[in-house]
Structures are given as C-alpha cells and as structure tokens.
Amino acid sequence: REVKEAVNKWFHVLKSYLDPYMRYEIPEFENSSCNELYKTVHLHLNATDMCKVANRVILTRIHNSSRTCSNLAGGESVEDTFEGKKLWWRHSVHKVQGESVRGRGSQEVQERVYTLKIHKRDRDCIIPLYIDHINARAVGYKHQNREMKLYTNSKTSSMYSGGRHMWQSVPFKHPSTFDTLAMEPDSIARIKGDLKSFMEGKDFFERVGRAWKRGYLLYGPPGTGKSSMIAAMANFLKYDVYDLELTQVFSNTELRQLLIQTTNRSIIVIEDIDCSINLSGQRSPKARSRRGKDGDKDPLGSDELEKLKEDETSRITLSGLLNFTDGLWSCCGDERILVFTTNHIEKLDAALLRPGRMDMHIHMSYCTFPAFKILAHNYLMIETHPLFPTVERLLDEGKRKVTPAQVSEILILDKDDPDLVMEKLIAFLQQPEEKLPENSAADESRNSQKKKKKKRKKKEKKRKGKKRGLSCTCEISHKFF
Ligand SMILES: Nc1ncnc2c1ncn2[C@@H]1O[C@H](COP(=O)(O)OP(=O)(O)OP(=O)(O)O)[C@@H](O)[C@H]1O
Numbered sequence: 001r002e003v004k005e006a007v008n009k010w011f012h013v014l015k016s017y018l019d020p021y022m023r024y025e026i027p028e029f030e031n032s033s034c035n036e037l038y039k040t041v042h043l044h045l046n047a048t049d050m051c052k053v054a055n056r057v058i059l060t061r062i063h064n065s066s067r068t069c070s071n072l073a074g075g076e077s078v079e080d081t082f083e084g085k086k087l088w089w090r091h092s093v094h095k096v097q098g099e100s101v102r103g104r105g106s107q108e109v110q111e112r113v114y115t116l117k118i119h120k121r122d123r124d125c126i127i128p129l130y131i132d133h134i135n136a137r138a139v140g141y142k143h144q145n146r147e148m149k150l151y152t153n154s155k156t157s158s159m160y161s162g163g164r165h166m167w168q169s170v171p172f173k174h175p176s177t178f179d180t181l182a183m184e185p186d187s188i189a190r191i192k193g194d195l196k197s198f199m200e201g202k203d204f205f206e207r208v209g210r211a212w213k214r215g216y217l218l219y220g221p222p223g224t225g226k227s228s229m230i231a232a233m234a235n236f237l238k239y240d241v242y243d244l245e246l247t248q249v250f251s252n253t254e255l256r257q258l259l260i261q262t263t264n265r266s267i268i269v270i271e272d273i274d275c276s277i278n279l280s281g282q283r284s285p286k287a288r289s290r291r292g293k294d295g296d297k298d299p300l301g302s303d304e305l306e307k308l309k310e311d312e313t314s315r316i317t318l319s320g321l322l323n324f325t326d327g328l329w330s331c332c333g334d335e336r337i338l339v340f341t342t343n344h345i346e347k348l349d350a351a352l353l354r355p356g357r358m359d360m361h362i363h364m365s366y367c368t369f370p371a372f373k374i375l376a377h378n379y380l381m382i383e384t385h386p387l388f389p390t391v392e393r394l395l396d397e398g399k400r401k402v403t404p405a406q407v408s409e410i411l412i413l414d415k416d417d418p419d420l421v422m423e424k425l426i427a428f429l430q431q432p433e434e435k436l437p438e439n440s441a442a443d444e445s446r447n448s449q450k451k452k453k454k455k456r457k458k459k460e461k462k463r464k465g466k467k468r469g470l471s472c473t474c475e476i477s478h479k480f481f
C-alpha cells in the first residue's frame with residue numbers, strides 16, 4: 001500500500017512538472033462568504049458575450065427585472081485572449097453535502113467554481129493585469145446593465161425613518177434619449193462630449209483638486225425639452241435620478257440630510273428652480289425691521305430673538321441651496337451631476353449660476369429646422385419631403401415661435417399621413433400668434449406654469465398657517481453671504 005501511495009505521489013509530481021498549464025480556482029463561496037471574484041468572472045463572461053460560444057448555457061432572470069443573465073453550465077469551457085495570450089475559463093458545478101439552512105442536519109448544495117487555465121510561462125506577466133482587466137470589464141458591464149431608479153423626496157411617517165426626510169424610488173423608464181431629442185446636432189454633440197469627459201474624468205478631478213461633480217442649468221420656455229433632456233442625460237450616463245422637490249424641504253439641515261442620502265453616479269434634479277424658492281436675494285422687510293438698524297445688535301427681547309433664530313433655521317434659504325450645490329457637503333459623494341431647470345434664467349441669483357455650481361448653461365430654444373428634422377425622422381420616419389423647404393423658411397423667419405412640444409403634438413396626430421401633417425404644420429406656422437385657439441399648446445404650458453405657482457403658494461400658505469408666529473421669508477440679502 002505504501003508503495004502504491006509513493007508511486008501515486010511521484011506520478012502527480014511528474015504530471016504537474018510536465019503539465020505546461022497552471023490552473024486557478026475561483027469558488028463561489030469561501031468560508032461561507034461570497035467570493036467577489038466569482039461574481040467578477042461571471043460579469044466578465046457576460047460582458048464579452050463569451051457564454052454564447054459554449055454548448056450549454058444557463059439563462060436566468062431575477063424577479064421584476066427585464067434583463068436576462070447567462071452563465072456557463074457545469075463542465076463548459078470558453079477561450080479568452082488577453083494581450084495576445086490565450087486563457088481558458090471552465091465552470092464546474094458539483095453537488096456536495098452542506099449544512100442545512102434550517103438548523104441542524106445537512107442537505108445537498110451546489111458548489112460552483114470557475115477555473116482559469118493559463119500557460120505557466122505567461123502566469124507572472126499576465127495574471128495581475130488580466131485580473132485588473134476583467135475587474136474593469138465587470139464594473140462597466142454592471143453599471144451599463146443595472147436598472148436605473150427615479151427618486152423623489154417626501155416626509156415619511158415610517159417608524160424606521162423616524163419621520164425624517166427620505167427618498168422614495170420607482171424604476172426609471174423614461175424613453176427620451178439624445179437620439180430622440182430635437183435640438184441642434186452640434187449642441188447635442190457638445191453636451192454628450194461634456195458628459196462623457198465628466199464620466200471619465202476621475203483622475204482629472206482628483207489632480208486639479210475639484211469635487212467630482214458637474215452642474216447643468218437648462219433654461220428656456222415651457223415645452224422646449226428640458227425635462228426630456230434630463231431623462232436623455234440619465235439614459236446616456238445610466239445614472240439614477242433624484243428629483244428634489246424643494247417645496248417639500250423645510251430647512252437647510254433637511255436639504256443636507258437628503259444630499260447625504262443620495263448615491264454616487266446620480267443626477268440630482270431641481271425643476272423650476274425659480275418657482276421653488278425665492279431667489280431675489282432680498283431679506284424680507286419684516287425680518288429686516290425686526291433686526292434693527294445696527295445689524296448685529298438686536299433690539300428684540302430674548303424670546304423674540306429665539307423665535308427669529310428658529311425662523312431663520314427652519315427654512316431653506318438661498319445660502320442653504322448655494323452650500324448644497326458647492327459647499328463642503330456637496331463633495332460627500334462622487335460622480336454627481338446637478339441639474340436645475342428654469343423658464344426664467346433672469347430670476348436666478350448670479351451666485352447660483354457661477355461656474356462650479358452651474359458649469360454649463362444650456363439654452364433650450366424654440367424649434368429650429370434641424371430640430372424639426374429630428375422630430376420628423378422620429379415621428380413620421382421621413383428624412384425629406386417636398387414641403388420641407390417651406391417649413392424651413394417659416395421656422396427661419398420666426399414669425400411664429402413654436403416649441404418642439406407644439407410641433408410634436410401636430411406630428412403625433414396624423415403620424416401615418418406625412419402629407420397631411422406637413423400641411424397642418426405649415427398652416428400652424430403661418431397662423432399669427434394672437435389668433436391661437438384658447439387651448440393651444442403654448443397656452444396650456446403657460447397655464448400649467450401659473451397653476452404650478454398657485455399650487456406652491458397655496459402649500460406655502462398652509463404651512464405658514466401651521467407654524468403661526470414662526471413664519472419668516474426665504475428672501476435673503478446678499479450681505480448674508
Ligand atoms: N427638444 C425636444 N425634443 C423632443 N421632444 C420634445 C422636445 N421638447 C419637447 N418635447 C416634447 O414635448 C413634451 C414636453 O417636453 P418637456 O417636458 O421636456 O418640456 P420642458 O421644457 O421640460 O417644459 P416645462 O418647462 O413646462 O417643464 C415631451 O413629452 C416631449 O415629447
């Protein structure tokens with residue numbers, strides 16, 4: 001028996017000496033905890049579509065997901081190449097006796113292991129670089145394929161949140177992309193380029209000592225595609241979207257709390273910023289008169305002073321918003337994009353617009369001919385039409401300013417009959433603005449803006465009523481900063 005064991009031992013030594021290949025084993029679990037490298041290999045094989053060349057592939061889809069994942073079935077192998085060298089991945093699945101999940105006893109469990117085979121001569125020069133390479137592929141693939149979320153802030157009564165302001169999410173499934181956005185192609189290329197260099201700019205931001213964030217201000221009349229642009233940005237970057245409802249945030253502290261709760265690789269959006277907070281930069285006459293003439297010395301009694309202090313800290317102020325966008329707390333995450341939208345850029349405080357806060361100002365304008373051509377391509381599936389020159393002339397003359405929203409409404413109505421659509425559009429463009437029917441798209445957008453403002457004012461009044469005696473204003477003097 002001893003002789004047999006010795007022969008076996010020497011046989012294995014000789015075999016491994018003669019075997020030109022080295023094998024690395026990557027089990028799914030190691031000491032009962034998940035092996036991240038196993039997941040990395042799985043994602044790498046999916047990212048490179050290598051599974052497709054195998055004879056047997058396992059397809060899976062998790063609950064509520066629209067994505068299908070593939071994995072090599074047990075015993076299947078695939079070949080990979082890296083820097084001109086060949087490597088092989090094999091997936092083994094074995095049934096072993098494992099500890100039962102429900103207490104004592106044992107049950108049959110599957111043990112999955114990836115084995116990487118590589119030539120011994122390539123081992124030292126390739127392995128560290130190859131592992132880095134598959135890691136990067138896996139991270140990129142995971143990022144590209146994860147499902148995006150749309151968050152909104154609301155005060156929850158949940159016992160877990162303790163009534164704090166929390167984000168609530170739904171799956172983000174907006175279909176707008178840079179291909180469906182009607183805008184000058186040059187502007188689209190510029191924005192896409194900016195976003196791409198931001199996304200790839202980790203080293204740059206670190207080198208120059210800047211927080212890895214970027215602010216975009218989208219301004220223009222209603223219906224020019226500001227919200228659609230945000231969705232296109234999110235779909236392009238594959239970032240989650242945090243739609244911050246500023247009217248639901250009642251203090252700078254809450255604003256900071258919400259900021260801390262956002263994740264990296266996300267877009268924080270504040271729509272209609274001019275309607276959300278009073279940004280006129282003036283402290284209210286009431287607060288000013290209460291503060292007294294000599295500023296710091298306050299003539300008020302201590303009770304009054306306490307109340308006033310509470311007023312000032314219980315509201316979100318321009319200062320709070322400025323800190324939110326470019327203060328120390330704004331750097332608490334990486335790869336963050338901030339987007340503000342407004343119909344009235346002139347109402348915004350200059351401090352809010354400066355580079356570092358709003359790095360890029362994007363004007364979403366009325367429909368131009370190149371933008372119209374994109375809409376015609378998307379809605380009517382036509383690249384040209386005998387009436388295109390007339391539309392081009394009318395849009396260039398600008399006698400009647402139309403938004404992409406108005407044009408798309410016309411295109412969608414008779415999308416199966418391009419001739420009819422073109423005639424209707426020309427009639428619309430020739431119609432003087434005053435003779436618009438009451439419920440035209442432009443009026444509707446204007447009315448909706450008014451409604452938005454009214455609703456906000458109503459909410460504000462209600463809140464003031466609740467906090468009787470503590471009310472103050474969001475208007476802040478520039479001196480404050
Ligand atoms: N530039 C555009 N490209 C493609 N579609 C557009 C564009 N602008 C507007 N639309 C269409 O009009 C609708 C309204 O657009 P959107 O909500 O993006 O406008 P907005 O600028 O955000 O308006 P508001 O200022 O009222 O919020 C969208 O559903 C979209 O179909």
Ligand SMILES: [Mg+2]
Nearest residue numbers: 226227228271
């Ligand atoms: Mg909008």
